[in-house]
Amino acid sequence: MSEQQAPGGTAAEPRPTADAPADANLVPLAELAPAITAVSVSRRAFLGFGLAVAGGVAGAAALASFFPVFAEETQAASPIVPTYDPTGKQWAFVVDTSSCIGCGLCVAACKEENNIPEEPEYTRTWVERHTITTDGAMYVDSPDGGINGFPPESTAPGAAGKPVQDAYFMPRLCMQCTNSPCTAVCPVGATYKTEDGVILVDARRCIGCGYCVVACPYGARYLVPAGGRAPNDTPGVADKCTWCYHRITKGQQPACVEVCPVGARKFGDAADPNSEISKVIAEQQPQPYRPEYGTGPRVLYAGPVTQES
Amino acid sequence: MKTPARIRTFWDSVRPRTRRGAFLAVFAILVGATALTAVFLVGAVMAWNPYLDYTVNRDTNAKQWAGLELSFTSSSVCAECHQTEHTRLVSATHQGIGCQSCHGPLLAHAEAGAKADSSTVDVKVPTNEVCLRCHTSAVGRPDAFRQIIPSEHYVSSCLECHDPHTGIANRPPVVLHPLEDLPPCLTCHGPEGFKARNQRHPEGSKDDNKCLECHAAGRGPAESQAPQAVTP
Numbered sequence: 127m128s129e130q131q132a133p134g135g136t137a138a139e140p141r142p143t144a145d146a147p148a149d150a151n152l153v154p155l156a157e158l159a160p161a162i163t164a165v166s167v168s169r170r171a172f173l174g175f176g177l178a179v180a181g182g183v184a185g186a187a188a189l190a191s192f193f194p195v196f197a198e199e200t201q202a203a204s205p206i207v208p209t210y211d212p213t214g215k216q217w218a219f220v221v222d223t224s225s226c227i228g229c230g231l232c233v234a235a236c237k238e239e240n241n242i243p244e245e246p247e248y249t250r251t252w253v254e255r256h257t258i259t260t261d262g263a264m265y266v267d268s269p270d271g272g273i274n275g276f277p278p279e280s281t282a283p284g285a286a287g288k289p290v291q292d293a294y295f296m297p298r299l300c301m302q303c304t305n306s307p308c309t310a311v312c313p314v315g316a317t318y319k320t321e322d323g324v325i326l327v328d329a330r331r332c333i334g335c336g337y338c339v340v341a342c343p344y345g346a347r348y349l350v351p352a353g354g355r356a357p358n359d360t361p362g363v364a365d366k367c368t369w370c371y372h373r374i375t376k377g378q379q380p381a382c383v384e385v386c387p388v389g390a391r392k393f394g395d396a397a398d399p400n401s402e403i404s405k406v407i408a409e410q411q412p413q414p415y416r417p418e419y420g421t422g423p424r425v426l427y428a429g430p431v432t433q434e435s
Numbered sequence: 436m437k438t439p440a441r442i443r444t445f446w447d448s449v450r451p452r453t454r455r456g457a458f459l460a461v462f463a464i465l466v467g468a469t470a471l472t473a474v475f476l477v478g479a480v481m482a483w484n485p486y487l488d489y490t491v492n493r494d495t496n497a498k499q500w501a502g503l504e505l506s507f508t509s510s511s512v513c514a515e516c517h518q519t520e521h522t523r524l525v526s527a528t529h530q531g532i533g534c535q536s537c538h539g540p541l542l543a544h545a546e547a548g549a550k551a552d553s554s555t556v557d558v559k560v561p562t563n564e565v566c567l568r569c570h571t572s573a574v575g576r577p578d579a580f581r582q583i584i585p586s587e588h589y590v591s592s593c594l595e596c597h598d599p600h601t602g603i604a605n606r607p608p609v610v611l612h613p614l615e616d617l618p619p620c621l622t623c624h625g626p627e628g629f630k631a632r633n634q635r636h637p638e639g640s641k642d643d644n645k646c647l648e649c650h651a652a653g654r655g656p657a658e659s660q661a662p663q664a665v666t667p
Contacts, residue, residue: 186476207501227576229568231536238540239506255575275568276575278584293575320497328496358503372503381507387532387569388580 210375212322217369217424218396218403220412221297224429226390228253228295230272232382237273239370239381241355246270248348250367251299251382255280256431259288294430297391299382300325300346300367301415301423308338308347308366317364323424324369329360338364343419369393506540513541523600537561537599566593620646
């Protein structure tokens with residue numbers, strides 16, 4: 127096998143050999159002149175092309191201004207609500223399971239206030255009844271999320287007829303975790319945490335994949351079905367409790383807190399030491415529910431539910 | 436730029452019709468490519484707009500959530516007009532319960548103000564269902580909370596006897612009950628009755644006519660300041 131046929135070599139341009147040293151490959155400058163001319167022409171073409179691209183982008187921007195695609199961007203950055211400053215807010219939610227009577231008014235009010243789908247399986251908040259029988263077993267029932275109240279005895283399978291040792295109601299809602307798995311798993315970044323710590327879902331970006339629904343260890347999320355009522359008028363996306371973001375930013379209490387007849391739900395700004403919620407936290411020493419999940423839940427529970435292990 | 440002679444010769448040899456066709460084809464290709472590019476650019480901008488928007492102004496979506504309409508108002512608003520009910524309520528056992536717990540969302544009613552009437556706003560009149568949500572005896576309710584077993588309770592309409600605004604505990608209810616199709620008086624008013632409504636007659640008569648000699652149906656404490664019943 128001769129060197130002329132070596133792999134990688136070509137007949138037209140033989141690879142340098144010992145007989146033809148590397149210096150011999152240097153091309154005289156004069157011979158490069160046409161190439162330089164070609165480069166300068168290319169540069170002109172390149173500049174022209176760049177100009178065309180810039181013009182195209184400007185044209186597209188001008189075109190886009192006729193469509194509402196940049197509508198929100200044209201608004202100057204402003205506070206969420208003119209009278210509301212999210213910085214420094216430490217919203218806190220305390221649920222007292224010793225005073226909850228399981229009337230379900232909170233669930234009904236939430237549906238009304240937030241335009242939640244009417245079917246009971248879609249809900250942002252629900253009430254559970256934890257029934258501990260004398261044999262030490264715990265039964266949990268929540269017929270229709272408790273929206274119509276509770277029947278006299280637990281409807282959990284196997285609980286009927288068993289003597290009850292202890293029972294209490296436990297309102298459930300989104301914990302607005304500080305270390306939230308839902309925002310971590312969202313593949314499109316649609317769910318996010320606001321400056322004041324409330325976790326919201328951007329319906330325009332949510333693709334409805336349901337990862338967050340699975341990721342939430344507290345089961346606080348659901349996918350809004352098409353047809354019928356939808357929060358924020360957007361079906362097909364993930365939805366969850368927002369602590370009534372439209373109410374708390376206007377200085378109002380969440381709807382469930384507003385209607386609770388026994389004050390089992392308390393909401394307020396824990397950053398203010400004189401607020402009611404600060405006193406409730408100081409007196410009742412509420413605890414997070416299932417802190418071992420490691421998500422840093424911000425809804426705190428007082429009463430018998432804190433004795434669960 | 437000068438066209439090479441060979442190309443010119445070739446071009447001149449082509450039929451004029453074909454030459455026009457060639458020009459048209461090149462023109463169509465250029466127009467099509469431009470249109471596709473425009474569609475692609477606009478589509479890309481539209482598809483990425485939420486992301487661009489989020490980068491430029493993170494609060495856009497939070498503003499959207501904050502801008503949603505309310506249905507419920509704050510209960511402190513109600514006292515501005517309904518002073519009577521408010522003062523009665525704060526002295527009652529139902530103290531602390533917001534108006535909207537029973538009457539439903541009232542923001543529209545509150546915003547209508549003095550013009551509010553039944554034709555403009557829908558104010559829910561509480562039904563038995565609202566009362567029984569809380570007061571039906573159920574496992575899990577705190578023991579101190581007042582609970583009834585509806586099937587063992589006398590009347591089927593709560594508000595005929597109970598006034599939620601004055602407070603149930605503050606005034607014994609007056610029952611204006613019809614006497615047709617009722618069991619004997621002692622069923623309810625005797626020692627085994629659902630309420631010890633008969634404290635003056637520990638040995639009540641089993642004959643209803645005897646009772647009715649003195650008592651009219653529904654004669655409660657408000658009308659019987661002077662004792663009208665006679666001990667048997």
